[in-house]
Amino acid sequence: MATGPGLEIDIAEKRHHGAAEALFAGFRLSVAPGETLAIVGPSGVGKSTLLRLIAGVDADFSGSITLDGVPAAKAPAPGFVFQDARLLPWLTAEANLTELGVAREEARAALVRVGLEGHFGHYPHQLSGGMQRRVALARALSVNPHFLLLDEPFVSLDRALVAGMQRLVRELVAETGATALMVTHMSDDAVRLAHRAIVLGDRPATIKGELQFDVPPAHRSPADIGRFVGRLAEIG
Amino acid sequence: MPLELLSVLAGLALWQLLATVFPHRLFPPPLAVTGEIWRLAAAGPLLADLGKTLTRVALGFSLAMVIGTALGIVVGRYRTVDRLASPWVTVGLNLPALVSAIALYIWLGLTETALILAVVINKLPLVVATVREGVRSLSAELDELARAYRLPLGRRLRIVLLPQLMPFLLAAARTGLALIWKIVLVFEVLGSDGGVGYRINLMFQFFDITGILAMTASFVAVVVAFDFFVLRILDRRMQRWRPVRA
Numbered sequence: 420m421a422t423g424p425g426l427e428i429d430i431a432e433k434r435h436h437g438a439a440e441a442l443f444a445g446f447r448l449s450v451a452p453g454e455t456l457a458i459v460g461p462s463g464v465g466k467s468t469l470l471r472l473i474a475g476v477d478a479d480f481s482g483s484i485t486l487d488g489v490p491a492a493k494a495p496a497p498g499f500v501f502q503d504a505r506l507l508p509w510l511t512a513e514a515n516l517t518e519l520g521v522a523r524e525e526a527r528a529a530l531v532r533v534g535l536e537g538h539f540g541h542y543p544h545q546l547s548g549g550m551q552r553r554v555a556l557a558r559a560l561s562v563n564p565h566f567l568l569l570d571e572p573f574v575s576l577d578r579a580l581v582a583g584m585q586r587l588v589r590e591l592v593a594e595t596g597a598t599a600l601m602v603t604h605m606s607d608d609a610v611r612l613a614h615r616a617i618v619l620g621d622r623p624a625t626i627k628g629e630l631q632f633d634v635p636p637a638h639r640s641p642a643d644i645g646r647f648v649g650r651l652a653e654i655g
Numbered sequence: 656m657p658l659e660l661l662s663v664l665a666g667l668a669l670w671q672l673l674a675t676v677f678p679h680r681l682f683p684p685p686l687a688v689t690g691e692i693w694r695l696a697a698a699g700p701l702l703a704d705l706g707k708t709l710t711r712v713a714l715g716f717s718l719a720m721v722i723g724t725a726l727g728i729v730v731g732r733y734r735t736v737d738r739l740a741s742p743w744v745t746v747g748l749n750l751p752a753l754v755s756a757i758a759l760y761i762w763l764g765l766t767e768t769a770l771i772l773a774v775v776i777n778k779l780p781l782v783v784a785t786v787r788e789g790v791r792s793l794s795a796e797l798d799e800l801a802r803a804y805r806l807p808l809g810r811r812l813r814i815v816l817l818p819q820l821m822p823f824l825l826a827a828a829r830t831g832l833a834l835i836w837k838i839v840l841v842f843e844v845l846g847s848d849g850g851v852g853y854r855i856n857l858m859f860q861f862f863d864i865t866g867i868l869a870m871t872a873s874f875v876a877v878v879v880a881f882d883f884f885v886l887r888i889l890d891r892r893m894q895r896w897r898p899v900r901a
Contacts, residue, residue: 476802496805505800509818509896518814519804544898562804 422453423565423598424487424494426473431482433465433472442468443480444623452487455592455599455636457609459651460619460627466602467502469624470568473600474499486566498559498567498597502574504551506543512554513539521561529557533587549580556584560591567592567599573608585611589636610647612636618654628654683865691869700854701873708850708874711767711839715774716832723779724824727786737787744787747780752838756845765846773842778835782827789823821893829886836878 426449433443442465450456458466471477473484475492484491506515512535516526527539533553543551552572559567572588573581589612592599603609609616613632620627630650634643667685674684683691695701730737730744756773763769793816801811843852851874858866 471799471803474803475805476799496803499800499803501796501800503796505796507797507800507814507818510814518810519806542896544896 422596423567425452426450426598426600427483427485428469428473429482430472430480430484433468433480433482441623446482446624448617448626450598450600452598453596454615455597455601455613457613457616458600458602458619459604459606459609459616460624462604464619464622465624466604466619467570469619470499470570470600470602473497474568495566496562498561498563500555500559500567500569500572502571504543504548504555506551506554506558508543511540511542512546515543515554516558516561519558519562521558525561526557529561530554532560532591533557549576549584552576552584553587556587556591560595564591564595565597567597569599569601571603572601573603573605581608588612593637606648606651607644609651610644611639616651618651630654681862681864683868687865688868688872691865692873695866695869696873700849701870704849704851704854704870705873705877707847708836708839708843708852709877711770711774711843711850712832712836712878715771715778715839716828716835718771719775719778719782719831719835720824720828722775723782723827724786726779727783728790730783731787731790740783744780744784747776748784750777750780752777752841753845756838756842760846770839770842770847774835774839777838778831781831781834785823785827785830786820789820793819818893825886825890825893829882832878832882832886836874840874 428446428448428450430443430446432441433446434441458469460466468477472480473491474497475484475490475494478492486494506512507518510518512530513523513526516529517523521529530536530539533556535550535553535557538546538550543554546554556572559569569588573584576584585608591597592612599612601608601612610632613636615632616630617626618628618630619625630647632639632647634640639647671684671686674682674687692701726740730740752773755776756770759769759773759776763772797815797819801815806815839850840852840855843850844856847853851870855867855870858864858870
């Protein structure tokens with residue numbers, strides 16, 4: 420089975436316009452093909468900025484970010500799940516996928532996969548918040564099932580919905596062998612889905628600690644999860 | 656029956672009533688005006704004049720919309736251009752239509768080009784100002800989405816930018832149309848070789864109020880029909896994705 424790309428990050432400096440301090444300086448990180456990495460840390464530390472740099476949306480930095488050796492901005496579009504659903508409100512659920520170049524049958528299959536059979540022709544305002552997020556997930560998986568960037572994908576969803584979404588993401592990532600990066604401020608999300616987690620802190624941002632989970636995501640028991648959350652808290 | 660139609664019929668009924676109660680040569684009832692429309696259309700110059708004026712309106716409207724939209728996007732997108740253009744947009748918005756027409760007639764003669772140019776100059780600032788507001792309100796989040804998913808320019812324009820600008824373009828079109836047909840008539844009065852304004856000016860020499868109202872009513876009917884059957888339908892089609900308001 421094809422797996423996702425390997426990622427090499429080497430940011431010499433990233434600074435917001437007019438900011439006195441750099442957000443990242445001499446920041447290095449490698450992500451192995453097929454690995455799910457959780458990036459944990461407090462708000463404002465630069466997690467989302469890092470994701471935007473990796474997505475090739477923000478090219479205003481010195482250094483290099485490559486996917487299998489290709490500069491991020493020139494690599495194929497990632498499957499990006501934003502903090503909000505960010506659907507085009509004038510397009511139906513199906514068109515939100517097909518207009519990005521996804522074939523109709525593929526789009527429908529992805530929507531069925533996230534439990535939205537029968538909602539293909541619905542506009543975003545006709546869907547609940549949770550359903551919109553699932554459309555966004557289907558969009559990301561259809562555009563690039565091998566490289567996923569998830570920016571706080573479960574924020575502001577009720578916890579019952581989060582459990583279902585987490586299971587869905589975990590299964591889909593396992594199926595496609597995707598390389599996935601998930602930014603979150605919730606340790607719980609990280610320990611349920613990731614193979615490895617890094618904790619960011621300070622400014623310029625540094626990796627304050629790293630945790631390799633020794634049980635595969637699908638086999639973690641509640642005790643494992645509790646143990647991992649505890650260890651992440653110790654690092655943070 | 657739609658309320659809009661009911662309102663129009665009520666207005667006509669009131670007019671007919673007043674004209675019956677206060678009969679006067681200079682206050683013709685709507686039935687007389689309708690008869691005059693029929694006469695002018697069948698045997699008179701109505702259709703030719705209407706055609707000339709509508710062509711001028713259509714030309715001026717299209718040019719102003721296309722140029723104004725392009726300028727509005729540039730002005731809204733680049734702050735320096737906006738600052739350079741801003742005083743001129745304000746001047747343009749406040750420039751009396753008559754002045755631009757007279758100046759252009761003096762410079763270019765009583766020509767079709769002068770008339771159309773005057774129309775475009777009068778309408779342009781409104782389109783630029785409206786589209787500029789639209790561009791300023793574009794969503795940065797959707798722009799980020801388009802870049803993250805590497806949307807090619809054409810598709811980005813079609814599925815991300817245009818739907819966001821559409822309410823502003825339609826607003827500019829509707830207010831602009833109302834403005835343009837009025838000033839075209841004034842410019843035709845000032846100097847032209849035909850058209851509704853030209854004909855009204857001739858009728859004015861003979862105090863032919865029935866003819867004046869007949870010409871005006873025919874023209875307004877065409878413009879209102881365009882607004883109802885083209886712009887409003889377009890508006891509804893473009894807005895059908897929005898939640899229905901009670």
